[in-house]
Amino acid sequence: MKKRLSGLIAVVIAFMLLAPGCSRTTRYEYEQPLNVVNDAYRTWYEVFVPSFYDADGDGTGDLAGLTARLDYLNDGKGGGLGVGGIWLMPIMPSPSYHKYDVTDYENVDPAYGTLGDLERLVTECHKRGMRLIIDYELNHTSSQHPWFLSATATLQQNPAQPAANPYLEYYNFVRGRPAVGSYARVGTTDWYYEDQFSPSMPDLNLDNAGLRTQIQKSTRFWLDKGVDGFRLDGVLYYYGGNNSGDTDRNVAFVDWLVDYCRTIDPDAYVVGEVWSNASTIAEYYGSHASSFFAFPFAQATGVVASTLNGTGADASAQSFCKATAAWQRMLQEYDMQAIDAPFIGNHDTARPAGFFSGDLQKTKMAGGLYLMMSGGPFVYYGEELGMTGSRIDEDKRGPMQWSDTVTTGMTKGPPGMDPPVLLFEAEEVQDKDPGSLLNYYRRAIRLRNENPEIARGTVTVLGGIADPEVCAIAKAWNGSHIILVISTSEEAKVVEFSRTANQCTGIRGYLSTTGAAVTLRGDRLTLPPMSIVVLK
Template sequence: MIPILKDKFAWKKWMSASILICSLCFTAACSEKGDNRDSTDAQEQADLPASPASDSTAVIDEQPGRVYYEIFVRSFYDSDGDGIGDLNGITEKLDYLNDGKPGGDDLGVEGIWLMPINPSPSYHGYDVTDYYEVNPEYGTMEDLQHLLEEAHKRGMKVIMDLVVNHTSTEHPWFVESASSLDNTHRAWYKWEEDLNIDPSGLSAAGSGPAWHEKNGNHYLGTFWSGMPDLNFDLEAVREEMKKIGKFWLEQGFDGFRLDAAKHIYEDLQSDRSPETTAKNVAWWQEFRAAMNEVKEDAYIVGEVWENSPVSIAPYLENAFDSGFNFGLADQIIRTVSSEQNGGFLIQWNRNYELFAEKSQGQFVDAIFLANHDQNRVMSQLSGNKDHARMAAAILLTLPGNPFIYYGEEIGMKGSKPDEEIREPMLWSKNSSGSKGQTTWEQAKHNQDDDAVNVEAQLTDPSSLLSLYRNVIEWRTGIAALRDGAVEDYSVEDDQVLSYIRATASEQVLVVHNLSSEAKEVSLSEKEPHFSAILHQTDDQASLQNGTISLPPYSTVVLK
């Protein structure tokens, strides 16, 4: 039997002791802004906690989760016919996301992440010109309030993208900072001439220059010249950013996704160090404490784009509730592409042990397949719909808060440049003339498949959208799938991935057939026993005499 543990970490300790630990093998990735990402090295492996001996006494460490949906407002739904998505458009489509009722044909997500909604000169919004207003192309503060109210009526949380590492060069602060040496806002940004340092260093977010010329001086812009970095060594900057965070929580937001969270002080390649990480974490702890004054349960998830758990873990100590799990996203894509489980749980179980240790057991993993900085899942999978279905089934049966990038649920394609991974959401076959369809960007992908739209898939029980909807419904209806810890349940076939999800009151077994061949899987005679199928993605799946019959590319959940 799975032990009931008293110590809050003992579940993860017991789980670690139950399987052989091997080294992590994550690949590096890069962001839209050219961020270099460190792979896990031997030293970081040495820094991971050792797996302790089994403890037979303690509490299963549950990880309450909810499914979030990431929305690029400009591309989602246009309520006023100008071709640009807007806040009222999202409100109109809330019933597609979650109508607040059990069952039905809504997707069933329980939270929304809005990409930047502040005024900005760029289409993407990551260079802000006013932190206290809504982008007029997206609507008004009243439109935002209406969206928040309607989402909350449906039991949905809403978090906003908060971009505090840098502003736009058009922000009044920067305009003033660049205007003269004695301006009040001069020190709000980093100027080489003021700091008397060498402006030749390379950006920590890429391989290009970090310093840029303006009026004969040089300012720091880690991502590009249009995004000057703020100076967080200045108390006035830190106080202003805390004030901004509190303002948006007071407007009704439930938390934040924090952009470029590790780059507050990691500006140059030469800045990469434990000392820099410590400064970053100290700032975010200060920010977290300030947000707690307004909303103690505000959900804060940070973008720390590293595949190394050692790099992410420090931010979970009294700063973030979650850090996006980029390594796991890569691992899911590799697993479904190769159709091999590759020791799936073995490779990331120690990550959880480290995260639990740093967060005092309070972290919630933020899991996903791809986001607005990466090629879309369907493009990464070369259009293989079976692999896309398996990726979704794995994502939505793992612990944490799964994040779905808009259009992922209908299999939209998209490869860089960035505009092409943020193309308009496709609502119907004749998208160009349909109500609500955004047209700000001419679509270059998804033109060769009439089924890649919501209308075509909504009533098709075999569609990718139906699979997302069904597995999300499983998740919300089964406490062990939604909140439970995870335990390895190994089978001899490398093309089968299986694991137990467990709370203190229930446990279920998840089994995925990753391959194109039917599989027969014999269940262990040891405790716990699983004797009935709760859910299945293929009606041909069956369980007889302790053996599961799995059709190709299928998933079952057993009790």
């Protein structure tokens, strides 16, 4: 495969206006047979269970509700959104609405259902070829966890000479308030405990052998239930006070946990949250976890949004393509088996429809850019509908917008949430609109499922393009290659593309934000505004 497109792409019409009527959705003629590979390179869907679908009518989403709507995600027959896996945000018992402060590591919160409900969900996911992973909160527990209650009771009974209690070693207790770090007081004693997130979330001492045995026990419990892996919360904060992060110790702990997971299930998928810069995230791949989230490409200030909003150094299609190639190389320096985890938004960040100010084209294109990246991307529930939410965390976790008219299954959302602002139609309307954001996402994920090179391919940026708004990359995998040509221009582009020189016979599929078709006549490739084409 040549690293330069021979006469490839020379833009011959810099700005070409679409003919009247071309903004309407053109009949799509390139659907290919599915070629889904059963491995860890999947498109994942993040679900906040209480906001997704309510099966029992109490206003809180539950596991039974998610099971009832699995066909929306993947019906096992090529229909639905097409995702290959689900990440459940915390489901373990907890006193908070978000459940990130656990009181029992081996149960389901009663508000969400039962262990039996979870097992049914796992079974139904597996029937459809989907995997299911759950959030795992190991940096801290709830202050209501029995371990912590026992430990603090011991300290308060005799602060001067506490009785022996193994749970005292499960947490980071110190006598006298440290000058550095975040610590909370135990009652009126002179004992303090580390609480990097909140006094209601005491940090665990992950070096303790007894605690590690408990973690292994709980890990086996969930894997034995059929869960396919874990999303590790707050990995950056496992070791190191004052949110500093001790990378070497954090990596070593993740490596220990991943190794244990794979003694039980060799295919266990583990993805970690390291909310940091590119070089720090890359270092964590030394743990041999499957993936870490690609924060540099996400959010309103990340590479994807900057590419489309025309700000900063990452403000062009060409810089985007170069960034994706450089990112892949960086990760593989630490682990050749690294599986990137790109995303545009999650439960902690503003939703993209909001930070693109309701611009449907940009919202679509943002999805297209990160869904064409290598690895296993994560779609946040409702993102495919253009849901909004940014002011507070509760707003980012609002009710899934199934319908404007039918209340069945609708949830009430987190307490304290602002009323949802709907920029686009609900699911029942978008489902029937070929030009909707929902159907754009379906098409993007379908392209991944038709062309395994998109997820798995080694990326090479192809030269020969002068226009910064157009770029091309090759992805080679398993003896096959595809070429992605990306235009971030708000105008149509026509480029010269030598099929012979670039070993491509034609179009495999495309993503169009306007509904206009991508065409290839001879060696002339016509790209509608903000579009992506797959060539092979």
